[in-house]
Amino acid sequence: MIILSDGARWSAGAVARSLGISPTTLRTWDRRYGLGPRTREEGKHRRYDDIDVARLRRMLELTGQGVAPAAAATMARSGVGPVPDFHDLIGASDRLDAPGLARLTTSLVSALGVVDAWEAVLMPFLVELGRRAEDQGGGIGVEHVATDSILQVLRQVGDPVENGRLPALLAAAPEEQHSLPLVALAAALAERGCASRNLGTRVPPAALLSAVRLLSPHVVVLWAHDREHALRVPLVEVAEVSAVLLGGPGWADLPLPEGARRPHSLREAVDDVFSVSGLSS
Template sequence: MSWTPRAVAAMLGISPTTLRTWDQRYGLGPSDRTAGGHRRYRDDEVDQLRRMVALTAQGIAPADAARQSRQRVPAAPPPTRPVLTADAARSVRRGFLTAADRLDEPRVRRLADELITAHGVVAAWQAVLAPFLVELGERVHRRGAGVEVEHLASAGLLHALRAVPYPDRDGVLTALLSCAPDEQHTLALEALGAALSEEDCLWRSLGARVPPTALRDALERLRPAVVVIWAHHADFAAAVPIEGLRRDTEAVLVAAGPGWAGLALPASVRRPATLTEAVRLVVDLIRG
């Protein structure tokens, strides 16, 4: 993928003037050009500049920082976690259902904390937490009762997801998360945010029912590299002015949730099908 100088400056939280200076003085400039002669940064060049920003923030002289930024730092291996088997996941879901039926929100929270600690957010969400919520929702629909069970269980999961430590550093915003204008279900976005925290990505969430004007204002002020818009119903997704957003921002647009299925989207809009895909999409866009 390639990036305009303006997008790179916004992504890294530096001024376009600084970007030009680093190009002229230290050769940290783009090597690609479009057919029209416009400069474009490759992902590896953005990664190099990201290291430059981090090094200068530590007080290292720009010339030395530029030299060090050209040296690739091998990524730390991800922590090894035990595999969550299908049988184990079914057993854990039964424990969640029992706690929820007893309206034992603290127990739901503790079970979720333990599950996330042991297996990570993505595995916990896809194998246990999301199916657990789906089953609760189906029971409410089938019986016409039990909304209180669903709400207390959701509260417990929300507490557990928000307990995942946010990256303890300053830096450029990786992703802005937002619900569609009338979308009230936020737990999937909370799961994505928690998973991004585990990947050491900085993110912000605008929460439920975000008007298009509010999303545009936030994009203008925060200038994230990626914006993820969640919708679980087609009517909610259809209310998002996706074409206008695509014109107004240089952030990569990601349409997440089942509400987008079947809707015509511009080719540039990414459409992850699972939490795993959404996390990998965001991380790969940033780290190359």
């Protein structure tokens, strides 16, 4: 193990050997997550100091615990201490502890931000609850308690002021009852200062078109978990007014209007909204 003294600087090779990772991994973490040396001396090889190595060691600990690399890097860079994880949420949900789930979700979002909290912990947690309910023929009550607790927290994230044309209008397909992905997107956008309006679940075609024509948003985000629900959305008419982002598996293999995008993660959806609306991120 590297033991650093005041002012010590270590090569990438030495750090990689100490941590038991390859130099390629070290370079990837630097390029992708900003976990390289914090100071660089012109004309010299880059050197790591004690704080740099501590951040990398924290990255290893977190990924070893199952935290997604992007979220782990955020925590390592910011020096965030222990935060609730997947197992904490499972335990609270098994006890039907709605207040506990809300507190855990609040801690997660505060520590990691909406996107990393969603992708690293909340989404895997919800997938596991769904799997349990399907395998065990029950657990719907547990799912409802968990979903309601997460919704409660996400709806409290920010309230950006609309300034000019509405950046994003969010809506679920007709008869589509899944609302949590749209609430997560609204929260992630609000966290970055981007206003949106969410029409919620089971939006009738006529109501959707009326809202699109009234608000003329830069982008309309439509969620459909089921193919039959997706088929009922007046996509062509919506695309005549605004850019379209399509979330959920219901759009798979369906013909889509020219220019329509299908983001496959919350992070990608947020980036697409900023890109399409011309906002600076």
